[in-house]
Amino acid sequence: MQLIPHFIQGQTTAGTGPRRGPVFNPSTARQQADCAYADRATLDQAVASAVAAGRHWARASHNARQQVVFKMRELVLRDIDALARLIGQEHGKTFADARGEVSRGIEALEFATAAPVVTKGEYSRNVGGGIDVYSVRQPVGVVGCITPFNFPVMIPLMMGAMAIATGNAVVLKPSEKVPSSALALARLWQEAGLPDGVWNVVNGDKEVVDALLQHPDVPAISFVGSTAIGEYVYRQGTAHNKRVGSYTGGKNHMVVLEDADLEAAADAFVSAGYGSASQRCMAVSLLVAVGDTTAERLRALLLPRIQALKVGAYDDAQADYGPLVSADAKRAVLRAVEQCLGDGAQMVIDGRGLRVPGHEDGFFVGPTLLDGVTPAMDFYKQEVFGPVRGLMRVASLDEAITLTNSHEYGNGAVIFTRDGRAASRFVGEVEAGMIGVNVPVPVPVGYYNFGGLRRSKFGEAHMFGPDAARFYTKLKTVSQRWPEPQAGRPATQASSLAFAPNA
Numbered sequence: 001m002q003l004i005p006h007f008i009q010g011q012t013t014a015g016t017g018p019r020r021g022p023v024f025n026p027s028t029a030r031q032q033a034d035c036a037y038a039d040r041a042t043l044d045q046a047v048a049s050a051v052a053a054g055r056h057w058a059r060a061s062h063n064a065r066q067q068v069v070f071k072m073r074e075l076v077l078r079d080i081d082a083l084a085r086l087i088g089q090e091h092g093k094t095f096a097d098a099r100g101e102v103s104r105g106i107e108a109l110e111f112a113t114a115a116p117v118v119t120k121g122e123y124s125r126n127v128g129g130g131i132d133v134y135s136v137r138q139p140v141g142v143v144g145c146i147t148p149f150n151f152p153v154m155i156p157l158m159m160g161a162m163a164i165a166t167g168n169a170v171v172l173k174p175s176e177k178v179p180s181s182a183l184a185l186a187r188l189w190q191e192a193g194l195p196d197g198v199w200n201v202v203n204g205d206k207e208v209v210d211a212l213l214q215h216p217d218v219p220a221i222s223f224v225g226s227t228a229i230g231e232y233v234y235r236q237g238t239a240h241n242k243r244v245g246s247y248t249g250g251k252n253h254m255v256v257l258e259d260a261d262l263e264a265a266a267d268a269f270v271s272a273g274y275g276s277a278s279q280r281c282m283a284v285s286l287l288v289a290v291g292d293t294t295a296e297r298l299r300a301l302l303l304p305r306i307q308a309l310k311v312g313a314y315d316d317a318q319a320d321y322g323p324l325v326s327a328d329a330k331r332a333v334l335r336a337v338e339q340c341l342g343d344g345a346q347m348v349i350d351g352r353g354l355r356v357p358g359h360e361d362g363f364f365v366g367p368t369l370l371d372g373v374t375p376a377m378d379f380y381k382q383e384v385f386g387p388v389r390g391l392m393r394v395a396s397l398d399e400a401i402t403l404t405n406s407h408e409y410g411n412g413a414v415i416f417t418r419d420g421r422a423a424s425r426f427v428g429e430v431e432a433g434m435i436g437v438n439v440p441v442p443v444p445v446g447y448y449n450f451g452g453l454r455r456s457k458f459g460e461a462h463m464f465g466p467d468a469a470r471f472y473t474k475l476k477t478v479s480q481r482w483p484e485p486q487a488g489r490p491a492t493q494a495s496s497l498a499f500a501p502n503a
Helices: 040-058 062-078 080-091 095-111 154-165 180-191 206-214 228-237 261-277 293-306 327-342 397-406 419-429 465-473
Strands: 006-008 011-013 019-024 030-036 125-127 131-139 142-146 169-173 199-201 220-224 244-249 252-256 282-292 346-349 366-369 388-394 412-416 434-437 473-480
Touching: 006 040, 011 062, 019 080, 040 131, 040 142, 040 169, 040 199, 040 206, 040 293, 062 080, 062 095, 062 154, 062 180, 062 465, 080 095, 080 346, 080 434, 095 154, 142 154, 142 206, 154 169, 154 180, 154 220, 154 252, 154 465, 169 180, 169 206, 180 199, 199 473, 206 228, 220 228, 252 397, 261 293, 261 412, 282 293, 282 397, 293 346, 327 366, 327 388, 327 473, 346 465, 388 397, 412 419, 419 434, 465 473
Parallel strands: 142 169, 142 220, 169 199, 220 244, 252 282, 252 412, 282 388, 366 388, 412 434
Antiparallel strands: 006 011, 006 199, 019 030, 125 131, 131 473, 346 366
């Protein structure tokens, strides 16, 4: 059985830990590799490597860093198909969807080349007493990046590109379910000219996460994953005096008003709701129809669209989406459906029991739609990471806004309408970090900040955009005064202990 190793100081290594974990092909349910799990000694080795290499990388010129990032962009473009296949083999994402993921990662590399611009300091001349004041941004040091299974290339690049461009070293802990992409990225960074030790990969589970959170030489942690784990990461990391950006779950509402283009809204809901088997934190989870007439018309439009979706293996060019990532994920989704039905929801389209010819053992769930979902149901309250979506009905825009804001998550929210005033109210009043107006998945482009509100994000950081550069740098403010040549203080001048005024 193939062993997927760690990557430390420019070399692959099995590490010192004895533990291993299985890596499956979700389309077949067959184990295809073992993944080496790091123990604390292996993590210490990776951090020591990052500290030593990071000192030199932090002193590299902006130009030297940007040349590496530019080269990395070229290499990812060159290998986009190979990376997409790796994603499909371990995550189950279709080839087209995986290529789209890598493309968004390339966008992060492109924005990272702007690091010298977004990290410029300020300068004030003679603020008083001949003193000049200026600010500088410097790398924080070693950054721990803890990334999820659902975007095994995009998220490491969104985190790591700016961290590298601003002069930091990285210790990446990818999801143990999808470790191969992280190793491939490490090799590409090395080929791009990044010095050995600046980018390290340690695989594993909670043991290595806790080691990262507690390590005194890792001053910053970036995390994407579930809310429960994200809150734990935030609390543990900040308790160890680290800066932490933790980006967590979502239950994204799509509000549709009666005046909307309902054909376009139905298309958008299917695409945003079921793409990637709904394993996206920005997927539309709930369709909130304003008015029963709107709900019934949407339901009629959705039925043929959802029923036409084809589910298949990652390498099936005709498939709209692939399997869930694991058997546990499939079981959790099926439990959520059963519970929702038990709570009183109505089954509109039932995707349970789906069998894909030639891949009967794969972790597949067909597209499922439930009607009559209410805020009292666990299905409404919890993020369901699978292709099961819910239809809700409200009487007014006010009720839709109140419903959206009543949920503990605030990752994304969207509205479909032709009414500019209604859209303006939605944008102004809804408490979500990313809002769409007639846009179903409002993930911003790489030069805008990404992050939710409420319990969809812990900490003030954002994952990409200008705020990422601030997260990966520390600010220093310098006050300086240079005496005139040969000048000195008169011997009769007494020292003053008063707080110095600016004069």
